[in-house]
Amino acid sequence: MSLKSSAVIVNSLLISSSIAFPALADESSAPRTLAEINAEGFTSKAEQLQFNPTVDKNFFQTENNTPTWEIVQGEENRFSPSPLQVDLTKTMIIPSAEIMPKGGVTITNGAHVFTTGAEGFGTGLQIYGGSVDVGINDKLQVGLAYTDFDDILGQRVNNQPVFLQLKGFAPNFKYQLINQPSYSLAVTGSAELLQVGGNNGLFTPDNQNRTDNILAATIQAPVTFDYTDNVKFHFVGGLAIFPDTVNNGADFYGTFFHGGAGITARFSERFGASADFSYPLIGGGNSVNNQGEVTKNPVWSAMVNYLHSPAVAFDLYVTNTLGTTPATKLLTFIPDGKQVAVGLNLRWSPDYFGKNYQASFSDRPLTPLTARDKQLLFDGFTLNTAETLRKDRFLVQGNVSENSGFQLAYGLSDDVQLELLGQSLADNDQSLGNGFKLAVATKVRFLNQSQGDPFSFSVRGTFDIWKGTVDKVTNLGNGQTMTESVTAPGSFTAQAIFNYQNSEQFAFFLSPKAGLFGDQRILGAGLGVNYQPITGLQLIGELTPMVSNDPLVWAVGARYMRPQTNWGIGVYGTNAIGSNGIGNVVTQSNDGITLGVNLLFLHGR
Incomplete structure (x- = not known):
């Protein structure tokens, strides 16, 4: 599987928000309209307490039920709600009739993973996808979605192993026709450029590997009924338009009319859930059976939503869909849509238009970062820190050695x-090769010792987006071999990270972690210490014993960050093949050791 570099860019920006409205002095004012409150601010404590803006979505709506983004003015800082606070829950397969408020932006990125089955190989069969959606005005939103799948399927088609490729981009729009307190109606559409590849009779007229570029489209009419403030029902009818054939005569899905339904429920300010499905009613089909024939099957999803920060949410879901664009969402995974994938999305609402979203739900005021706090924002040599950067800050860390990384x-x-992580792996005895790998990681912090918690705690996941190559040697017999360069297996790492500072001198780290690639599973628990004997100088030791009977990983080194600056430099030695992700759970071949220089830079204070 490969993820396009353009898709990486679509994923890689983000920001957050919440709400605070102050009390003003006069408590004798007559009731005013919400428009007046938006324009003038609160005039009484009673008026302020009448609303709970972080829970009651109706507060963010004008009298004609259209979401508003105006910030209440006053003496103190004011925050407006992010799109995710206003509308956390969403359907996955079918569109809803709800519209994003003017000036709202939401970036979504993630993947869902099917098992490799009897025929597939690697860590799993991942379908990557994402979107960018922008509210143009109170009735129109536009977006761009992408989907990316490229792998050997887990089950046979035509009694043969088959390769499938489905990639594409889809500009799309939604226009709200009716917006009433109890229901809304919209029209949505997409125009999609897809690349379809297959072999052995799957989307090909023969057994050859073939690829075709095609156009697809959707036009749908969703209606949403507000059963309560927190429970909504969604119904849709629409057309999905695909070619009848691809790759010079192979059967494809054709054009079909489909119907679908879904439900969304918000349990609290930060938790919600949804379920939806679609089924083709008239025309072509949305599924392919194990004979390679186009058929009809329901496509569905079930999802839970978690709003971690005011403008950052996570969706955990199960589904049988083949894609993530409006048209490919209506297709089932091959064959028959009987396999079930588990997926995770990150949704982020960046504040591109000065809406002033809050950075955290915490009611504790942020304390200034000390010099020691800045040091502990940087990862170690083979262990990661539990600390996270503050909103809109960034850091750069580089390793200069024979297997450099950033x-x-x-x-x-x-x-x-x-x-965003890049590293050249050192020689190793695994199937990872020693080429350059590019990966993305997300770290989510739940406890923060510097803000009063007993320790800091985060979870972190890393997956490859560029896997590099590895030499494959084939024995041809008679003492002859053939060496060819093939794509290296993708990898995924997951870890829980604990930091604890008992003084300005000592910080301790514990990090249970798992590394997955191909059919390999490496499990370990990292232990580390960061000691500051004098201001600015850090002595670091790290050890990761493996419970999966794999070799122990270690690293030692020293760093110096001059106080009152954001620059640092260090030296280190390690037996790990890399500096991040899968690279820090695998040891070098022949007991190799890397010596390197570590460069650090932090933007912001």
């Missing part, structure tokens, strides 16, 4: 950090 991290909120 880390670029950005604070989406005060407690969520997005990272």
Whole structure:
């Protein structure tokens, strides 16, 4: 599987928000309209307490039920709600009739993973996808979605292993026709450029590997009924338009009319859930059976939503869909849509238009970062820190050695950090090769010792977006071999990270972690210490014993960050093959050791 570099860019910016409205002195004012409150601010404590803006969505709506983004003016700082606070829950397969408020932006990125089955290989069959959606005005939103799948399927088609490729981009729009207190109606459409590839009779007229570029489109009419303030029902009818054939005569999905339904429920300010499905009623089909024939099957999803920060949310879901654009969402995974994938999305609402979103839900005021706090924002040599950058801050960390690497991290909120990682792996005895790998990581902090918690705690996940190559040697017999360069297996790492400072001198780290690539599973628990004997100088030791009977990983080194500056430099030695992700759970071949220089830079204070 490959993820396009353009898709990486679509994913890689982010920011957060919440709400605070102050009390003003006069408590004798007559009731005013919400428009007057938006224009003038609160005039009484009673009027302020009448609303709970972080829970009651109706507060963010004007009298004609259209969301408003005006910030209440007054003497103190004011915050407006992010799009995710206003509308956390969403359907996945079908569109809803709800519209994004004017000036709102939401960036979504993630993947869902099917098992490799009997025929597939690697960590899993990942379908990557994402979107950018922008509210143009109170009735129109536009967006761009992408989907990316490229792998051997887990089950046979035509009694043969088959390869499938489905990639594409989809500009789309939604226009709200009716907006009433109890229901709304919209029209949505997309125009999609897709690349379809297959072999052995799947989307090909023969057994050859073939690829075709095609156009697809959707036009749909969703209606949403507000059963209560927190429970909504969604119904849709529409057309999905695909070619009848691809790759010079192979059967494809054609044009079909579909119907679908869904439900969304918001349980609290920060939790919600949804479920939806679609089924083709007339025309072509949305599914392919194990004979390679186009058929009809329901496509569905079920999802839970968690708003971690005012402008950062996570969606955990299960589904049988083949894609993530408006048209490919209506297709089932091959064959028959019987396999179930588990997926995770990150949604972020950046404040591109000066809406002033809050950076955290915490009611504790942020304390200034000390010099020691800044040191502990940087990862170690093989262990990661639990601390996260504050909103809109970024850091750069580089390793200069025979297997150099870099880390670029950005604070989406005060407690969520997005990272772009690159590294050249050292020689190893695994199937990872020693080429250059590019990966992305997300770190989410739940506890923060510097803000009064007993320790800091985060979770972090990393997956490859560029896997590099590895030499494959084939025995041809008679003492002859053939060496060819093939794509290296993708990898994924997950870890829980604990930081504890008992003084300005000592910080301790604990990090249970798992590394997955191909059919390999490496499990370990990292232990580390960061000791500051004099101001600015850090002595670092790290040890990761493996419970999966793999070799122990270690690193030692020293760093210096001059106080009152954001620059640092260090030296280190390690037996790990890399500096991040899968690189810090695998050891070098032949007991190799890397010596290197570590460079650090932090933007912001």
